[in-house]
Structure formats: structure tokens, C-alpha cells
Amino acid sequence: MKTNITLLFAIITLSISSCIRDEVDAVVKNYTDEELAILQRSLDLPAEVNEYTLNLPRHLGGFPVFANNHQATLGRVIFYDKSLSANGQISCASCHQPEQAFADGDRFSQGVTTDRTDRNSLGLGSFPSFNGYYGFGGGSRMFWDERAGSVVEQSRQSLLNPVEMGLEHISDLADKVQQKDYYNVLFKKAFPNSAFLSKEDQVLTAIEAFVNSIGCFDTKYDRELMAGQNENANFNGFTSQENMGKNLFKIHCENCHNLGAGFSTVVTVANNGLDMEYDDPGVGGISGKTRDIGVFKVPMLRNVAVTAPYMHDGRFSTLEEVVEHYSTGVQNHHNLHQNLKVGNQVKHLNLNEEQKSALVAFLHTLTDRESLLHERYSDPFK
Numbered sequence: 001m002k003t004n005i006t007l008l009f010a011i012i013t014l015s016i017s018s019c020i021r022d023e024v025d026a027v028v029k030n031y032t033d034e035e036l037a038i039l040q041r042s043l044d045l046p047a048e049v050n051e052y053t054l055n056l057p058r059h060l061g062g063f064p065v066f067a068n069n070h071q072a073t074l075g076r077v078i079f080y081d082k083s084l085s086a087n088g089q090i091s092c093a094s095c096h097q098p099e100q101a102f103a104d105g106d107r108f109s110q111g112v113t114t115d116r117t118d119r120n121s122l123g124l125g126s127f128p129s130f131n132g133y134y135g136f137g138g139g140s141r142m143f144w145d146e147r148a149g150s151v152v153e154q155s156r157q158s159l160l161n162p163v164e165m166g167l168e169h170i171s172d173l174a175d176k177v178q179q180k181d182y183y184n185v186l187f188k189k190a191f192p193n194s195a196f197l198s199k200e201d202q203v204l205t206a207i208e209a210f211v212n213s214i215g216c217f218d219t220k221y222d223r224e225l226m227a228g229q230n231e232n233a234n235f236n237g238f239t240s241q242e243n244m245g246k247n248l249f250k251i252h253c254e255n256c257h258n259l260g261a262g263f264s265t266v267v268t269v270a271n272n273g274l275d276m277e278y279d280d281p282g283v284g285g286i287s288g289k290t291r292d293i294g295v296f297k298v299p300m301l302r303n304v305a306v307t308a309p310y311m312h313d314g315r316f317s318t319l320e321e322v323v324e325h326y327s328t329g330v331q332n333h334h335n336l337h338q339n340l341k342v343g344n345q346v347k348h349l350n351l352n353e354e355q356k357s358a359l360v361a362f363l364h365t366l367t368d369r370e371s372l373l374h375e376r377y378s379d380p381f382k
Contacts, residue, residue: 245362
């Protein structure tokens with residue numbers, strides 16, 4: 001009798017364990033064997049989709065920034081797919097490369113033609129949370145002249161730009177993706193209720209899901225705050241030079257460039273005295289207002305050390321040149337932002353060599369290249 005009871009218990013235990021394993025398999029197996037075989041003929045995608053939700057540390061709010069993993073996975077593939085451009089040679093990632101914080105290292109970017117873009121490529125990896133800055137949190141506008149209000153709008157303009165991706169109609173993109181068997185699988189997973197969105201809108205929504213998932217906050221600076229260091233005191237893990245630079249940044253720079261829990265820069269657009277006359281009108285070219293001539297987006301600064309060259313026209317090759325501009329080179333343009341003035345005069349920082357080097361050293365503590373080199377942001381094509 002005891003043997004029978006033991007046997008029965010063993011059978012029940014095995015049954016329960018089997019059910020648990022089946023449930024776990026059901027959770028992690030995102031594709032059928034057939035679907036996975038189709039994907040893996042062209043793509044290096046895992047059987048379990050990558051996690052795209054960001055969990056922000058306490059000093060940046062301490063909450064998750066949720067993402068639709070299937071939509072972000074589809075968006076990642078589209079982001080890297082060169083075949084979707086007019087000449088089959090350019091992708092979104094051509095101008096936004098993860099190893100350079102999703103900038104490209106060129107003063108002006110190469111698109112589908114021999115022409116170059118009019119402005120320097122903005123780094124998409126300059127934020128603790130891209131979605132926090134441009135989406136639910138900050139609601140800032142996109143491009144140097146802020147002409148786009150969302151990733152969808154920005155992506156549409158870039159895809160149709162004759163220099164960048166060169167498509168004549170956004171419907172051309174929908175036609176292209178429907179010719180690929182791996183897209184059939186990815187769209188089915190990302191948009192199971194596809195009747196609610198056109199194929200064009202699905203493409204743009206997927207790009208938005210991927211780009212909105214980009215974020216970096218594992219910098220040397222952030223790690224000090226995560227360890228409980230006082231933001232207004234010297235950091236134990238910083239060198240004396242980095243602490244000097246941090247103090248200089250707090251005095252001279254953070255009144256425009258936010259590094260804390262706020263999800264937008266303190267000043268979103270500004271004229272920073274690059275010139276007295278501007279060939280590129282910036283925001284003024286969109287608004288038509290004189291007060292906006294020479295006004296451009298104020299960028300976030302995480303990963304700034306890997307996004308050279310700098311400014312809307314990429315005129316500065318190094319951070320040293322940028323610091324020198326604010327130290328001695330700011331020009332008194334009639335739209336110069338008030339933070340760069342004392343009364344009606346330019347506020348030059350007039351830093352000495354030690355201070356300049358310290359400020360550059362601090363800016364290097366804002367680098368988090370490792371987060372951006374994670375598999376979920378990488379090129380999925382074999």
C-alpha cells in the first residue's frame with residue numbers, strides 16, 4: 001500500500017512538473033518552429049524576444065518605461081534594413097549607429113544620393129530614456145529645428161527625404177516589407193489585430209517602438225548617484241579632476257543641460273552664439289519668426305563624448321573645441337539665449353586650461369556605450 005501511495009505521489013509530482021514546464025515553454029517560445037526557421041534564414045533573432053522595457057534607477061524616477069517587445073523587435077529589423085531605401089544601400093542605422101550613441105560620426109550624413117544632409121545627425125542614445133524625453137515625459141519635438149512632433153512624424157520625413165532614404169511615397173515602404181517572408185512573421189506578432197492600422201502606419205509605429213526603447217543610464221556619473229552619492233558634493237568614485245569638472249558643469253552648464261530626473265533639457269531650444277549671421281535659420285525656418293533665427297535644439301548630453309562632431313552643422317570636432325566656444329567664442333547674436341548673457345553682453349566663461357580639461361573629463365563620465373551595444377539594439381541581419 002505504501003508503495004502504491006509513493007508511486008501515485010511520484011506520478012502527480014511528475015504531472016505537475018510537466019505542466020509547469022509546459023507553461024514556461026509557452027511563455028518563452030514566441031515563435032513556432034516554422035516561424036523561427038523563416039526568421040533565422042535572414043535574421044539573427046532569438047527564439048525569445050528581447051526585453052525592451054527600461055527600468056529607470058531611483059535618481060531618474062525609479063519606474064519602468066514599458067515597451068511592446070514584438071513591435072520593438074519589428075522596428076529594430078526595419079531600422080537596420082537597407083533594402084527599404086530607394087537604392088537599397090541606406091538604412092536608418094546608416095546615420096544612427098549604436099556604437100556612436102546612434103549618431104554617425106560624420107559632419108553631414110551620406111544618404112541615397114551623392115549629396116549630404118544639411119545638418120549633423122543627432123544621437124538617439126543621448127538620453128536616459130528616449131521615450132521619456134520625446135514621448136510621455138518631456139514631449140519635446142524632434143530634429144534640430146523641432147519640425148516633427150513624434151518619432152512617427154520624424155521617421156516619415158526621413159524616409160521620404162530625397163537625400164536620406166529617398167522613397168517617393170510611404171506606401172513604397174509597405175510594398176517592400178510585404179515582399180519579405182520574415183516580415184510576414186514579425187508583423188503578425190507585432191500587430192495581431194492588423195485591421196486597425198494600415199501597413200504604412202504599422203511600419204512607422206514599429207520604428208517608434210524601437211527608437212522609444214533606447215536609453216542609457218549606466219554611466220560613471222549615474223553609478224555614483226545609484227550608490228547614494230550626494231549630487232551636490234564631490235563623488236567618492238570620481239577623480240579630483242572629474243569632481244572639478246562636475247562642479248563647473250553645475251555652475252555654468254546645467255541651467256540649459258539637465259542630467260537629473262527631468263525628462264527634457266532645462267532649455268529646449270536656444271541660440272548659443274555660433275555666428276552673427278546664419279545661413280541655416282534653424283527653428284526660424286519653420287516658424288518664420290525673426291526671434292527664432294539661429295535657434296536650434298539643445299541636446300541631452302549622455303554619451304556626448306562619442307557623438308562628435310558637435311553642433312547642428314558639426315563644426316566642432318572635439319569636446320575641447322566645444323568648451324573653448326563657451327569659454328571665449330560665443331558671439332552676441334540678437335537671439336542669443338539669456339543664459340549666455342549678462343545684461344546685454346555675452347557671458348564668456350573665460351576658463352583656464354585646468355578648468356577646461358576638468359570640464360571635458362566630467363563630460364566623459366556621461367558615457368554609457370555598453371548599454372547601447374546590447375543585443376536588443378544591434379544589427380539583426382546576418
